[in-house]
Amino acid sequence: GFVKINNEVDKIMEHVLHSEIDKYWSDGNKLIISGFKGTNFPFKKINTPSFKMNLNWKLSDLLSYLNTWSAVKIYNEKNNSNIVEILRLHLEPLWNSIDYKTAKMDLYNYIRKK
Secondary structure (H helix, E strand, C coil), X not given: CCCECCHHHHHHHHHHHHHHHHHHCXXXXXXXXXXXXXXXXXXXXXXXXXXXXEEEECHHHHXXXXXXXXXXXXXXXXXXXXXXXXXXXXXXXXXXXXXXEEEEEEECCCCEEC
């Protein structure tokens, strides 16, 4: 899932980043982002616990992570700009360079047995 920090940061990320790069995700990425909703295989579902990951990140950690996303790379190439740099300008007033914030992510799995 997408990284969540807090309401204020998440709103900025939605407005500045997610809404702009959404059309650049591949179908496979969209499937993962949705938590595999609508996926059906002819196998029996195996129930699994939910998994979450929490990391303590500086702003630079978050930005480095976002720069690895394929949709960000495609957006940057097609628009001749760096959307993560634009996001940084919006987030810096909320998150100075030495602060750590908890980055929360849901980890999805889709397990079936033949």
